[in-house]
Amino acid sequence: KTANGSSSGRLVSLDVFRGLTVVLMIIVDDFGSILPCINHSPWNGLTLADYVMPFFLFMVGVSLGLVYKNISCKAAASKKALLRAGKLLLLGIFLQGGYLHKIQDLTYGVDVEEIRWMGILQRIAVAYLAAAVCEIWLRNDEKVASFQSLFKKYQWHWLAMAILTAVYLVLLYGLYVPDWEFRNPLLEESSEAKIIMVKCGMRGDTSPACNAAGMIDRAILGMRHMYKSAPIYSRTEQCSMKSPDYGPLPPDAPSWCNAPFDPEGLLSTVMAVVTCLMGLQYGHVIVHFKNHNDRLLLWLGSSSVFVIFGFLCDVSGIHINKALYSLSYTCITTGCAGLLLAAAYVVV
Template sequence: MAIEYEPIKGCADEKHLGMNVGNADKIEDHDDDDDENKELSQLEVQISEAVVANSRHLPLHHQQPQRAQQRLVSLDVFRGLTVVLMILVDDVGGLLPAINHSPWNGLTLADYVMPFFLFIVGVSLGLTYKRVSCRVMATRKAILRALRLLMLGLFLQGGFFHGLNNLTYGVDIQQMRLMGILQRIAIAYLVAAMCEIWLKGGDHLTSELTLLKKFKFQWVAALVLTIIYISLLYGLYVPDWEYQIPDATSSSAQKIFSVKCGVRGDTGPACNVVGMIDRKILGIQHLYRKPVFERTKQCSINSPDYGPLPSDAPTWCQAPFDPEGLLSSVMAMVTCLVGLHYGHIIVHFMDHRDRIRLWLIPSSAFLVSGLALDIFGMHVNKALYTFSYMCVTAGAAGFLFAGIYLLVDICGYRRTTLVLEWMGKHALIIYILAACNIMPIIIQGFYWKQPQNNIVGFLTFLLRFSGRLIS
């Protein structure tokens, strides 16, 4: 999902800063404003000028003048590839459960989609806010962008579109889902943007070490978020709890289920702190109603696919649980901050080898750390967004981004990725159409006299009629 970024324009005194802020900071993501397209190709020239003026790290012959008039296409290609992955797992995941989200612990193809989006949002933020002349104005714009994305997520994923077969729409405020994919991205974007606007040092860079010093407070923020998450996940006590669902034998009665917990540090589906916090703060009626743990062996005879409940299914199998909940979004913020560091490398290092090297080193460290933590008991878990899951997916995102950068921006294989580049530029629109039931609503929403006389029915009639003519 592309988040629309605008150039960070300065305050009234920006003309005294010795630069053209309006031109210097028009970077990346141009879904809203066509005027930005004219500026995007100047990215490498602008960054190169800043680095040459402020850094002794790169000798002049290491600059890449042949790339100076080309934008960084790998950002769009990475995002477009993530969109393709999202569509693939949404449409094919039901047929191939092996690529669908893991029922609980473990990692599948679908589990990479969310962290990949968060990672590339962070990378883009490193470019968008590379030079901010007025922090207050930049903060206001970042808050407004996050609010727009949050409201869009509430509208699309809060339950407005339902009943596709009988074309019924509307929101039951008492039952609407409060969190979701776009809401999580909005929160992570806002936190990363605030860190980039307010928590960075001076512009003078001479080495990789000074890069870490410049953004040390951002790494401190990531560390604090990680400590808070791990402390709460393993430290809070989870008491017994209960929930209600409509009784299948009665249209008005509610069946009550009691879940026995009384534990601390449990990371199973029933008694984890992530679910408890969401139930206490958001309310169980505002959580996602079809969680992935319904596909576990305890809850489905067709595991790892959805299926009827086993006769001895535990009471928590039908409980609501939000995979984009409050506590799990804390580690999503850290993924965005990791991507932000990769964006800093783009801004402050021009040499291809330096960029690749400085991407692969932390990617390897994240990947190895995450796998080691999983072996020693901190399981890779997407629903809880565990620290090990963050490490593995951030490392994978770093490797993938470096590979795309090598293929597209260094080797120049753009023709093979034109479709992905286009999808990356329009990722938010594609997400809305493909993943939020907007396309089915458009197809079914126009009909003649009866809802079944829609475009789908007309196309079905044409196919059958053509088949009869051929036969």
């Protein structure tokens, strides 16, 4: 039986949580353009749409904790995880890399010089593989009888999360971002296309124009392989007269309003992995604690700590930002996911 007393072999509360997240995704996808207040935040801030991605990553982590509770052969389990991640990665590249033609466009295939390497499914694939490797290889034989022993058994997981978070923060706030230039994508096919310069010359900035996450993507992926549609920050007050909706540029709009930016970039994916690893720890609670009250106590306690810490980060200057997948965003969305999982667990 599952932890919820079902004989179906599934964690019913996780299925309910997954279903609610799918409903939320449909709502924000279908009505986000009509109600910009529920669409993704243009930059700093948190809206309904911003919960969807971390909720899915959290659920991947919880599921991994249940799937890999017993591992007979680490090599075979690793191979299986690698194959699954590879399939998901290729599917993501196929769906979001530019293979599918657009409406009224009868072309097919993709220009390899323009293919987008990162995307939603690609990010999930990376997070899944990283969390699976940690679960398969980075745990000991410690018997779990308390919260302390649970932490000790998976101490290397927590160390991995701490290292990833430290690397993310050091790169985001420590890398120097020089001036850079881009070709206006709205004029790229016309004779009026011109190179636009963005002035930066700073470090530690988290604005749309001069953050290190964008610089890393431009340097490693290349601007031609990044997200092709209007960047998320084109809906900010600086770039849209109808903010938080899309709209015409203000007369004094900065030069970077149409500059490319990938919302599923490389550096932000580091913290997406952390979200998945956090979800994995919630799965461990199900595996090692059979008492319902113990599970709820651990889930509610840790979720509350995550949410409080996230808001403390926000007020201290590490703003909630989905595009950068900031530390405050990671903690708050993980905490909210844990609270919803606990609520579903109680109800069903």
